[in-house]
Amino acid sequence: MTHASHPAGELLTPHTLLVLRLLAAWRALFSLLALLGALAPWTGLLPGLPVWQGLLISVALGLAAVFSLLASRDILLRRHRGRMLSLVLDYLSLVACFIAVLQIGGVFLGIDALGEVFGRSIWFLFVVLAGYLLGAAGDYFLHDPRTEALLRQIGKWVMLFGALAFLVVANLPQGLLALARNLANPAGLGAVAGMVVFGLALWAMWRSPTALALNARTGHEQMLSGWLFLSPNLLGFLIFFAGPLLLSFYFSFTDSDAFNPPNWVGLANYARILNVTIKPLASPDQLAREVLDISVYDEVGRLKIGNGGLLFGAEDRFFWLALRNTLMYALAVVPLSVIPALVLANILNSKLPGMKFFRAVYFIPSIAAIVGIALVWQWLYNATVGYINYFITLAVEFLNNTFQAGLTDPKIRWVSDERTALLSIIIIAAWQTMGFNTVLFLAGLQNIPGELYEAATVDGAGAWDKFWRITLPLLAPSTFYVVSTTTIQAMQVFEQVFILMNPPEGPNNSTITLVLYLYRSGFQNFKQGYASALAWVLFIVIFGLTLIQFRQQRRSSIYEN
């Protein structure tokens, strides 16, 4: 739709003028309704509504009221801004009404049952496809109009039959009845009416005569189309990502248990997380209760120095244990999954036969389901019947029998010994992440110009020099990306621990990690507010680490630009 060539708003028909007046009136009415809606949470009309929801409703509808009023004025003044605001407000309202219709109609919850119904009815979609192909086959008989028409006709009937059969088997009649039944109440009818009204308002504002009357230009139309295409993703981001993010920030200042209205507790959750103390010890084995106020603090750890030492206590010792374990885990996993990946990528980048096969092989752990992987490793790690210990035993016996080595079978208790439990998780994570990192390094390696290596060869550089002076510096952007994403992933370790360990915290809390602790607090101990605070502290830790990596990257990336 292009309006730039038309004189703006000079040849308005009475009909267009009427539409403009109606749209301006609609905007004023919308503004009034939105204002009333914004006040509703505070007038007792919505009993039991949590404060945060009331605030959200008031802010959203208040803004809508202001912008709608502004749009009403702009429409009367024939400013295009009024059209833009109207389209945005009506589009968002239409989407909201549509979602409300789906919700009230029971579509979201019914989707669970759809898998079963779809399994029965999907075959009829192939009939529809067959009909389509039959009709499309008419294109090959353009020289024979009768055959062409016949094929198209048959194709249409086959498609119609397939479609009807699909609808019947997919429970469409019942679905329509259920939808009608669910929507036959004030809320449902209101949502349907809203869809109709907002749809009409959108159409009236979008059509060419209105656009012309409001001085629309080609640029405006392009911008609107751009936003329209972007809107599904943008709305999804706002509703499913940014919204919960802000909500969790709010919850972190409350005592929310997810079931009852939360109470505002200010910074209490953060204070509890960060409340620590360090006390000197008279002797290395002095009891914590003798130096700590045990009504507040628990011992996290102690540092033995000579005949004394230092005792580290915290109000929430599990957080500090989790932080310690998570950092140790990240410290081990990052080099173990990055350095071997770099070596592997260099090997796989060579032109040896079969390399493509091995690239796929090393990538498989990255795409395998983590639950399956953890269960397999659980069996491998089993101290009594696991394969790892079995092979260690075989090796020890072989060495003892062959060389009289006198070795003792260590019978490692991989997951039940606090000295090896975290290591077990690290091994799995490094093994699993390495393949993905290898692919990233491979991509980076293939971007390095071959001429540089040729020049280096001419200059007499050896393989190590080429790797050290060409490959590694030019891989810096890839290395930075790999290291930072692996660090972020490592700081969020959860699934491996949750599935592999029993209990997940491991022996003497040796595998409790930050996300695991967050999950336990929020979903098992009914402390959603506290868990939200933990999530934000974790975010700050990860953000800090990533920031350090960014700064390091800027300093060292001499080859950039």
Added chain:
Amino acid sequence: MNRKLWMLANVFVLAALVLAACGGGTPAPAQPQQPAQPEQPQQPAAEEITIRWRTRPDNQEEINVYSTISKELDAQLDGIKLVYEPGGTEGANYQDQLRTEVAAGTAPDVFWIPGTDIADFATRGLILNIADLAARTEGFDVNAFYPGPMYHLTYNPANGQSGANSGALWGLPRDVSTFALYLNLDLIEEAGAPDPRELAKQGKWDWEAFLDVAKKTRALGSDIYGYGASAWWGPYGVWLNAAGGGFFNADRTACALNTPESLKGLEFQRALYQEHDVAVPYGEDPEPPFRAGKVAMFQNGRWATPGIRTVTFNWDVVELPKGPNGHMGNWLFWGAYVINAKTQHPEQAWKLLQALTTAETQGKVAALGANIPSRVGQEAFDAFLTFTPPANNQAFLNGLADNPATEGPLWAGSWPEYDKIMGPAIQAVLTGSKTVEEFGATICDEANKAFNK
């Protein structure tokens, strides 16, 4: 035409799917999850009220039995349409999923929760107090069930009273269970150890005799173990109970893990793992080696029976050995059917609750071998004894008869918090990284904090 038609077909399919999704719907508040039955869901008659219910099955056989029970009760209960949802297993986080649904307001009308969760759900107002409904029901008697679970199910936090007239009833117990030792009779015979079942009959099955059998079987090879138990509060708790100790004081308002009796029980268990080295290392899953024929005595509940029935060696069960105070220290495990506080049909949900806990319904579930009926009565006992193997089902009933400690919530504190502190500390002792003395010196300083939360 083709492109346009193709687009139209796509739009049509999407719209049809959305509308078809409505077809699986049921009236609010109980919205449908994955239907339990593969058949096409039927729309209830207009006057029927749909009640969704859920319980945690341990395997597909249990899912099938509960599905059948749901169908039968559906036919019996006039005006009620039942929808059964299996709800996963413990490995699939039954509890976490349920709590999320409760928070979202989409949980079923009736659901099962473990006994330890009753206080949390009740005090947060998530389950319905059905005392009034029960009082209006002719013939209903709380004393028909085991008193231990009913103590907690009738506990009224408002007045601190329990019993039929406390003014509270939070649900009805689905079933009960106790621990027993699953025996690998082939290993015991091979080791020349006495038969624990015979020792139990003679009243000689105590800690000493237990240790003797464990040592003799352990001597069969470095990969053969005398005893195995999983790493959670149930298995280690029995040794504390049997020594006269326990997790809490008598009124469950403070930690009792540091009493001499509790420490004695813990010391005996530590010795099993560390000194005598007769046990599958603590924290390692003992079931795979038991099933592989490498563990002589495997401590587990009745729920393990269906799985154990598939092993190829000779096996049976025996009750737990008696401890220094003359008792086994066993647990009375239980879970309860409760009613969602947000249900719109409490009367119908209550009818379902009663129907699910009749002797007849419980007998059908117990026949699978995984549960013991929660109703007290010789009839239930007699029926249970017929559900073989194991031949010595009496071992479980002996456990029930030996004054077991009832699994239960903490009305004066938070059980999850308590367990979070106690579990790792005990594990540290049993894996040798902490002594019993060190454990006793600090554990209650930490664990008592769970009573303030």
